[in-house]
Amino acid sequence: MSVSLQRLTRSAVLTALALALSVAEGLAPLTILVPLPGLRLGLANLVTVYALCRLSGREALLILVARCLLGSLLGGNLMALAFSLTGGLLALAVMALLLRLPGLSLFGVSIAGAAAHNTGQILAAIVVLGTPAPMVYLPPLLFCSLVTGAVTGGVSTLLVHRVPFPGKV
Amino acid sequence: MRSPAADRRRPTLWDGVVALVVVALAALLVFLLRPAGGSNLTAVITLDGVQVAQYQLDQLDQPITLTVDEGTYPLTIRAEQGRICIEHSDCPSQDCVRTGWISKPGQQIICLPNRLIISLFGSEPEPFDAVTG
Numbered sequence: 001m002s003v004s005l006q007r008l009t010r011s012a013v014l015t016a017l018a019l020a021l022s023v024a025e026g027l028a029p030l031t032i033l034v035p036l037p038g039l040r041l042g043l044a045n046l047v048t049v050y051a052l053c054r055l056s057g058r059e060a061l062l063i064l065v066a067r068c069l070l071g072s073l074l075g076g077n078l079m080a081l082a083f084s085l086t087g088g089l090l091a092l093a094v095m096a097l098l099l100r101l102p103g104l105s106l107f108g109v110s111i112a113g114a115a116a117h118n119t120g121q122i123l124a125a126i127v128v129l130g131t132p133a134p135m136v137y138l139p140p141l142l143f144c145s146l147v148t149g150a151v152t153g154g155v156s157t158l159l160v161h162r163v164p165f166p167g168k169v
Numbered sequence: 170m171r172s173p174a175a176d177r178r179r180p181t182l183w184d185g186v187v188a189l190v191v192v193a194l195a196a197l198l199v200f201l202l203r204p205a206g207g208s209n210l211t212a213v214i215t216l217d218g219v220q221v222a223q224y225q226l227d228q229l230d231q232p233i234t235l236t237v238d239e240g241t242y243p244l245t246i247r248a249e250q251g252r253i254c255i256e257h258s259d260c261p262s263q264d265c266v267r268t269g270w271i272s273k274p275g276q277q278i279i280c281l282p283n284r285l286i287i288s289l290f291g292s293e294p295e296p297f298d299a300v301t302g
């Protein structure tokens with residue numbers, strides 16, 4: 001298989017996986033337990049972490065954008081697209097930066113990613129609503145991102161070690 | 170991309186630092202956003218940036234039900250003495266209904282699909298020079 005075809009297939013499979021994860025997550029929303037708008041586990045972020053660690057930043061970005069666009073076609077609207085894109089891009093940027101630092105593990109990277117995702121969502125909400133009112137939700141969301149980030153960090157550690165080199169199969 | 174983080178299996182001390190930074194930012198925001206005190210509780214309801222209603226919650230004698238159907242999804246707001254909630258909404262996410270009752274200054278209910286915000290403000294009671302009647 002040629003290299004570019006291999007990359008394309010790899011990205012397509014991961015995009016489908018990310019999409020499936022975010023739809024599955026939507027079926028059992030965390031907000032039933034904790035009534036906090038915007039709160040979610042961030043399972044699709046696993047794919048971003050994996051792509052950043054095992055593929056490249058460019059592929060991670062492509063997978064993220066494709067996932068957000070397809071996700072809004074599946075069940076969301078234009079507003080949902082704005083939210084997932086702003087949050088996702090900010091999380092991707094922060095995690096790509098932190099992955100270059102020595103001394104961190106995927107736990108810290110995922111926590112920072114979850115916090116960045118929440119911040120991006122709130123920023124999008126502020127722009128959509130035109131008032132700084134949604135800012136009130138940011139502190140509780142940040143506290144929750146410690147838990148959700150640690151969970152996805154643990155899962156992504158497993159994922160990155162169990163599935164080390166895609167494409168060399 | 171080769172990343173040292175991808176090779177580690179256990180959390181490091183620096184992960185703790187990241188978590189602490191997140192907590193510190195959240196605490197700072199809580200401090201910056203703390204509501205102004207006051208015993209009067211006012212609920213302001215805005216739809217797409219326009220104020221549609223305002224209630225003095227602590228002075229309500231009987232419950233009020235307000236139906237807002239100018240937005241994308243009709244919803245029903247219920248106000249009682251000292252508290253307010255969105256009783257029913259036709260919006261898909263239902264986050265606003267799940268938020269439940271709010272009763273403290275600074276709290277809010279936001280229904281994003283409708284761009285509707287209910288905010289609670291605290292204010293000092295207005296000084297009356299004389300009460301007649």
